[in-house]
Amino acid sequence: MDFRQIGTIAGKEFWDRIRNRWVLAVALVFTVFALVIAYFGAAQQGAVGFRSIDVTIASLVSLVIYLIPLIALILGFDAIVGERERGSLDLLLTLPITRLELLLGKYAGLAAALAFSTVAGFGAVGLILSPQLDLNALFHYGGFMLSAILLGFAFLSLAVMLSVFAADRTRASGLAIGTWFFFVLVFDLLLLGALVVTAGDYGGSVFPYLLLLNPADVFRVLNVFSLDEVRTLYGLATVFPEALSHPAVLGSVMFAWIVAPLALALWRFQR
Numbered sequence: 001m002d003f004r005q006i007g008t009i010a011g012k013e014f015w016d017r018i019r020n021r022w023v024l025a026v027a028l029v030f031t032v033f034a035l036v037i038a039y040f041g042a043a044q045q046g047a048v049g050f051r052s053i054d055v056t057i058a059s060l061v062s063l064v065i066y067l068i069p070l071i072a073l074i075l076g077f078d079a080i081v082g083e084r085e086r087g088s089l090d091l092l093l094t095l096p097i098t099r100l101e102l103l104l105g106k107y108a109g110l111a112a113a114l115a116f117s118t119v120a121g122f123g124a125v126g127l128i129l130s131p132q133l134d135l136n137a138l139f140h141y142g143g144f145m146l147s148a149i150l151l152g153f154a155f156l157s158l159a160v161m162l163s164v165f166a167a168d169r170t171r172a173s174g175l176a177i178g179t180w181f182f183f184v185l186v187f188d189l190l191l192l193g194a195l196v197v198t199a200g201d202y203g204g205s206v207f208p209y210l211l212l213l214n215p216a217d218v219f220r221v222l223n224v225f226s227l228d229e230v231r232t233l234y235g236l237a238t239v240f241p242e243a244l245s246h247p248a249v250l251g252s253v254m255f256a257w258i259v260a261p262l263a264l265a266l267w268r269f270q271r
Contacts, residue, residue, distance in 0.1 A: 005098075011109065014116075017149075023120070026118075027116075027120035027124075035128065037063055038060075039052055055139035058142065058223075068118070068152045072156040072159060074176065076156045076163060077166075079107070081169055083097050100270065110160075111153055111199060115152070147254070150251070154261075159176055159179075163265075183214050183215065184207055188217065191211070200264075208244055218254050222250040
């Protein structure tokens, strides 16, 4: 495996996103929404303005869970199938580059663009709020940004996997939207519905482990347990064991969500 080849493909993908202003648009969306949430997130309680980093992160978690998976899936769903439909995939494979290097390069470039826009958007908000934050609050806000990037990487891996398996862009886009709909909206409803139907008599002990099957829930729990005040705002804190909520454990699970779909995509792409 030639890392220079991977870097070349990654650089092209990244700068393509810079040139078409995709990164700027996403960063602007994150900045505007995050600022609105930071200052008006507690309006329903009759308070307007920045309150605390705990409340801000609790409000931003919902924004990230809806937006970043969708953006990552849209970004990566045609990474391979799009090249195949345009006829450029065969041309790329005639160059001295392997399928492994091509796929890793594309993923790395898209991941860099997603990470850059996330850091630019939320980082700008962090700079604006920094006069009101101490070092501990800035540390937790930095952890929140890192977890948001990892969530994006996980859904980008899913998008690339779908792009490898899909026969055309239409099917890939449909699978991407369906994936977002399932993990962001349906998954938790199914778990909660099962608990309600069984009155909590069955599955209650495995409920926290089932949440690990959804990267969006891993991100949510990771941030819920990072701050004391945030922990009290979510009912999940009452059913999720503290041992399982350790950042190292949840970080490892999120890393698995990044690696597993990408490994499956690599296996299929090389066949």
